[in-house]
Amino acid sequence: xxxxxxxxxxxxxxxxxxxxxxxxxxxxxxxxxxxxxxxxxxxxxxxxxxxxxxxxxxxxxxxxxxxxxxxxxxxxxxxxxxxxxxxxxxxxxxxxxxxxxxxxxxxxxxxxxxxxxxxxxxxxxxxxxxxx
Numbered sequence: 172x173x174x175x176x177x178x179x180x181x182x183x184x185x186x187x188x189x190x191x192x193x194x195x196x197x198x199x200x201x202x203x204x205x206x207x208x209x210x211x212x213x214x215x216x217x218x219x220x221x222x223x224x225x226x227x228x229x230x231x232x233x234x235x236x237x238x239x240x241x242x243x244x245x246x247x248x249x250x251x252x253x254x255x256x257x258x259x260x261x262x263x264x265x266x267x268x269x270x271x272x273x274x275x276x277x278x279x280x281x282x283x284x285x286x287x288x289x290x291x292x293x294x295x296x297x298x299x300x301x302x303x
Contacts (some may be wrong), residue, residue, distance in 0.1 A: 185214065188230070195260040231271045237253060244268065
């Protein structure tokens with residue numbers, strides 16, 4: 172969501188951050204892997220781009236503007252809900268990113284709740300269309 176507005180360096184960093192979130196709980200869920208591929212397609216990142224761990228040190232410099240930072244946080248929250256549960260390891264990692272991005276806990280909680288409601292509406296819409 173809004174990932175296409177990121178720069179090419181930010182897109183690669185976003186994929187790596189998403190990878191960090193996926194592996195943070197030690198479980199590789201097919202829904203999470205599918206969402207990672209959806210992120211890749213939305214951002215137009217080549218399929219041969221090697222997605223690997225990204226050290227969080229200096230990550231705020233890759234995303235200097237607030238809008239880009241919020242886009243990353245929204246999509247990482249969306250990814251965290253892909254397997255149906257926002258695991259504690261995922262939450263801790265995203266919280267570290269939130270702090271590096273200098274986003275308040277209150278603002279992050281609003282983003283997280285909005286993302287959850289959006290996912291619920293998408294699921295409801297899929298059910299109404301008999302897609303689920």
